[in-house]
Amino acid sequence: MVQLSQILEGLKGSVEGAVLSSETFRGQDVIRVEASAIVDVMTYLRDNCSFDMLTDLTAVDYLGREKRFEMVYILYSFEHNRRLHVKATLADGEKIATIEGVWKAANWLEREVYDLLGIHFEGHSDLRRILLWDGYEGHPLRKDFPLKGIPQKTTYR
Amino acid sequence: MSEKRNMIVNFGPSHPATHGVLRVILELDGETVVDAIPHMGHLHRGLEKLAEHKTYHQALPLTDRMDYTGALINNLGYSLAVEKLLDIEDAIPERATVLRVLLCELQRIAAHLLWFSTHALDIGAMTVFFYAFRDRETIHDILEQATGARLTPSFIRPGGVAADINDKFIEKARAFVKSFPALMDEYELLLNKNKIWLKRTQNIGMMSAEECKQYAVTGPVLRAAGIKWDLRKAQPYCDYDSYDFEIPTGTIGDVW
Numbered sequence: 001m002v003q004l005s006q007i008l009e010g011l012k013g014s015v016e017g018a019v020l021s022s023e024t025f026r027g028q029d030v031i032r033v034e035a036s037a038i039v040d041v042m043t044y045l046r047d048n049c050s051f052d053m054l055t056d057l058t059a060v061d062y063l064g065r066e067k068r069f070e071m072v073y074i075l076y077s078f079e080h081n082r083r084l085h086v087k088a089t090l091a092d093g094e095k096i097a098t099i100e101g102v103w104k105a106a107n108w109l110e111r112e113v114y115d116l117l118g119i120h121f122e123g124h125s126d127l128r129r130i131l132l133w134d135g136y137e138g139h140p141l142r143k144d145f146p147l148k149g150i151p152q153k154t155t156y157r
Numbered sequence: 158m159s160e161k162r163n164m165i166v167n168f169g170p171s172h173p174a175t176h177g178v179l180r181v182i183l184e185l186d187g188e189t190v191v192d193a194i195p196h197m198g199h200l201h202r203g204l205e206k207l208a209e210h211k212t213y214h215q216a217l218p219l220t221d222r223m224d225y226t227g228a229l230i231n232n233l234g235y236s237l238a239v240e241k242l243l244d245i246e247d248a249i250p251e252r253a254t255v256l257r258v259l260l261c262e263l264q265r266i267a268a269h270l271l272w273f274s275t276h277a278l279d280i281g282a283m284t285v286f287f288y289a290f291r292d293r294e295t296i297h298d299i300l301e302q303a304t305g306a307r308l309t310p311s312f313i314r315p316g317g318v319a320a321d322i323n324d325k326f327i328e329k330a331r332a333f334v335k336s337f338p339a340l341m342d343e344y345e346l347l348l349n350k351n352k353i354w355l356k357r358t359q360n361i362g363m364m365s366a367e368e369c370k371q372y373a374v375t376g377p378v379l380r381a382a383g384i385k386w387d388l389r390k391a392q393p394y395c396d397y398d399s400y401d402f403e404i405p406t407g408t409i410g411d412v413w
């Protein structure tokens with residue numbers, strides 16, 4: 001079992017200035033990183049810490065914070081049977097690089113985050129809505145999106 | 158008119174069987190699909206948005222509806238997350254934990270009966286569907302005895318389960334467990350010699366272990382690709398490490 005401290009040490013040495021902080025909450029290891037370094041961080045974790053699967057990629061809207069969005073990447077290593085949560089914060093309208101090139105699973109997951117929270121992924125090969133239809137207005141998982149929805153124009157094709 | 162070009166075909170969204178209404182735009186070169194663009198939002202109901210405005214207990218019935226074939230299992234995943242967040246994992250009674258496993262495993266069998274029989278139905282093997290649904294109904298009857306509902310029980314809750322089980326449940330569950338191995342032989346007999354079914358599953362839709370990891374595909378598909386991995390073994394919850402069971406694996410990751 002690789003310790004969180006070992007991962008942090010390696011990460012700090014390889015991707016300079018990327019790591020902001022880390023914590024362990026209810027047994028879950030979390031590393032907070034600089035959003036601009038996300039591809040380097042993910043590539044390092046895949047190649048050097050054997051995190052071979054991106055279990056999930058999602059985001060949370062903390063409306064009211066200066067940087068309202070928090071990207072959450074959940075990684076898994078089959079070799080060490082361990083998970084790692086990587087988080088990065090983004091301001092409204094701020095973009096983050098796609099990690100499609102690191103794990104292919106990121107393609108659809110990033111489309112979902114784009115669809116429901118309106119976060120843009122730079123360099124994504126196919127950034128379209130995935131659950132809602134083309135032409136839908138708004139991003140429902142934003143906390144300022146009303147529960148009853150926003151009236152949508154309906155076109156029948 | 159001799160120019161060769163591919164044909165674009167719209168598949169769905171109203172497939173007659175509508176298992177998870179899916180629309181796919183297919184590009185065909187003769188009989189071969191060369192490209193497929195899926196549109197999968199037709200069943201998206203915004204459960205996360207709905208849950209934003211509810212308490213932990215109020216959100217529980219939503220988890221039934223995430224997948225009606227595995228309602229109890231979704232109840233459990235949600236309840237375990239809430240319990241972890243509240244740091245009350247150690248306060249869950251042992252009897253509740255055992256009941257959770259018991260009910261979830263029954264539900265798992267029912268869910269498997271549904272997927273494999275409707276999948277066989279869709280690709281041309283109808284008979285096994287009737288056998289599997291007969292036995293799925295037996296399980297739902299047993300689950301109803303314990304939870305009061307066939308499909309949407311909301312029975313496993315943060316903190317434990319909604320109620321204790323009764324003698325009738327134990328009697329029915331015992332009888333089912335006794336009868337099931339013979340029933341599995343029936344299904345095998347109906348499928349394993351069905352040439353159409355074999356042709357449409359063997360060496361079809363293969364996925365390697367490496368591809369599974371790249372695309373974050375777990376569960377039966379990962380095991381079919383040869384990786385001996387099951388969450389109940391790798392990171393046991395609900396004391397799964399105290400149960401004795403095997404992880405079945407395949408080799409080439411095909412449908413069969």
